[in-house]
Amino acid sequence: MTGRYKAAIVGCGGIAQAHMDGYSMVDDVDVVACVDPIPEARQMYMDDWGIPQSYATLEECAYDAEPDIVSVCTWHLLHDPLTVEAAGYPSIKAIICEKPMAIGMGRANRMVEACDANDTKLVISHQRRFTPGWNKAKELVEAGAIGIPLRVDIRVKEGLANWATHSIDGAKFILGDPKPRWVMGAVQRTTDKHERNTPIEDSCIGLVMFDDPLQFFIQSDLWDNDCDAGKFFIRGTEGMLHVRETVLKLFNAETDGWKSIDLDLQEGDQAIGGNMNAKQVEELVRWLDGGPEHRNAGHIARDTVEIMMAMYESARQNKVIYMPMEEQEYPLELMIEEGKVVVEEPGRYDIRGFLDRSNIDEARYAQLKEDGVSHHQAMRILHDEMARG
Ligand SMILES: NC(=O)c1ccc[n+]([C@@H]2O[C@H](COP(=O)([O-])OP(=O)(O)OC[C@H]3O[C@@H](n4cnc5c(N)ncnc54)[C@H](O)[C@@H]3O)[C@@H](O)[C@H]2O)c1
Incomplete structure (x- = not known):
């Protein structure tokens, strides 16, 4: 144990492995504890990663192990209560919370406010912002390789909040985190579909207007065709980019057709875990040491949540939703309660229910x-x- 910062994992399931991957590559941080209500889950992390202590609750961990950093790696609906709770403990200086940041603007806002009030640094784990493909795409856009960006096309599946949070966030990153102005959306929910205990849509689409002329078009669970969370297409006045985490293609007047861009890939360059989670931790350490704000700071992810929530709210109200949106609850859940979407094939199911270890x-x-x-x-x-x- 030589690190200057102590970290704890909260939620010893699948994605926490990626956080451990990251921490294990950063000398400044030691993981001293893990938290999970399921004894076998936390024992697995202690055995696999040599973590010395484990607890059933965050509270016990916070007072006993006194971590500086916690990784919130639980299902979505626990992101905000655990983040708000963690921000209130004296030892905790920083939180890395998993995506989607929150289900509803009230929840997302409470996370940002609690962290601001306690001077706790909040990072949302959109770790793909560290991938070589997205970073090179950002560099090319800033150098004018596609002229003025006009349109982003995002095609995902497995639930809007589950996957599109990555691609919306990624396109925003590449384009300099522009602020959305308005959103129009449509939603279908004729089955009782859930994802990690959150009611979700069968499918949806959204059109997002940023400052003229930039728009994003988002479709989720409609047309698969090799769609992916980390993949999107950007068209500008002078060219086009096909963007993935580790593959990048450019088309403009100088490329003689589509040109693959060399990304100088290193071992551990991958969408989830490896170098990406390590770089996410390193940037947090620099932020804790007085450096610049993290690229995944809570308020940036909050804008991504707002785009997704506004897609639902637009379908709920049959209106264009102007930012900042007023509704603080989860608009899809409100639509269900108000009978605006009606289940035609009864039977609750959860597309990630198989992860439940209880x-x-x-x-x-x-x-x-x-x-x-x-x-x-x-x-x-x-x-x-x-x-x-
Ligand atoms: N960033 C990414 O690329 C990425 C990829 C996959 C999943 N995720 C996100 O990670 C989150 C977790 O997903 P997962 O697939 O790892 O789920 P998982 O079910 O594998 O793990 C969740 C763990 O949290 C534990 N838990 C439940 N309540 C708890 C509590 N109160 N305190 C502490 N632990 C508790 C569970 O027992 C379980 O072990 C989700 O929000 C998901 O969207 C992100």
């Missing part, structure tokens, strides 16, 4: 893990077996 056969999980089965695969197998009875 009722699994832990002995069988341990066996699968010993056999080399990945966490996600093991959880799918266990939930399939539980469903079959």
Whole structure:
């Protein structure tokens, strides 16, 4: 233990592995504790990563282990209560909270306000902002390679807040974090679909206007065609970019057709985990040491949440939604309550429900893990077996 900062993981499931990946590559930070209500989940992190202490609650961890930094790696609806709670503990100086930042503007605003009030640095884990593809794309746009940016096309699936948070945030990053002016959206929800315990849409679209002439067009769960959270298309007055985390293609008057841009990829350059989570931690350490604000600071992700919430709110009101939007609750949930979207095929289902560890056969999980089965695969197998009875 040689680091200047102590960190703790809150939520010992899938994505916390990426946070551990990052912390383990940064000498300034030692992970001293982990938190999870499920004993087997926290024991797994202690064993796999040599973490010395673990707790059932954040409160016990905060007073006993006194971390400087916590990673909030739980499901979405716990992001804001745990972040607000963490900001109130005396030892905690910084929080890295997973995406989507929050489900609803009230929740997102409370996170930013609690961190501001306690002088706690808040980072939202849009770690793809550190990928070589997105950074090179930003450089090219700033150098004028596509002229004036006109239009971003985003095509995702697996839920708007789950995936589009990355691509909306990424396109904003590349274009210098412009502020949205208005949003128009449409939503379908005829099945009782959830994602990590959050009610979500079957599909949706949105048109976002920034300062003239920039617009984003977003479609989610409509047309798959190899769609991805980290991939989008940008068209400008003088050229076009196909952007992915580790692949970048440029088309303009000088490229003689589509040209692949060399990204000088290094080992560990990947969308999730590896160098990206390490760089996210390094930038936080610099911020804690008095350096510039983090590129993933809470208020920046808050704007991304607002775009997604405004898509729902537009469908709810059948109106263009001008920023800042007024509705603070989760507009999709309000639409459900108000009968504005009606389930035609009854039966609640959760597209990430297989991640729930609270009722699994832990002995069988341990066996699968010993056999080399990945966490996600093991959880799918266990939930399939539980469903079959
Ligand atoms: N940044 C990315 O690229 C990325 C990728 C995947 C997931 N995520 C996000 O990470 C979050 C977690 O997803 P996951 O797939 O890791 O879920 P998961 O189910 O694998 O892990 C969540 C863990 O949180 C624990 N938990 C529940 N309540 C808790 C509490 N009160 N205190 C502490 N721990 C608690 C659970 O027991 C579980 O072990 C989600 O919001 C998801 O959107 C981000």
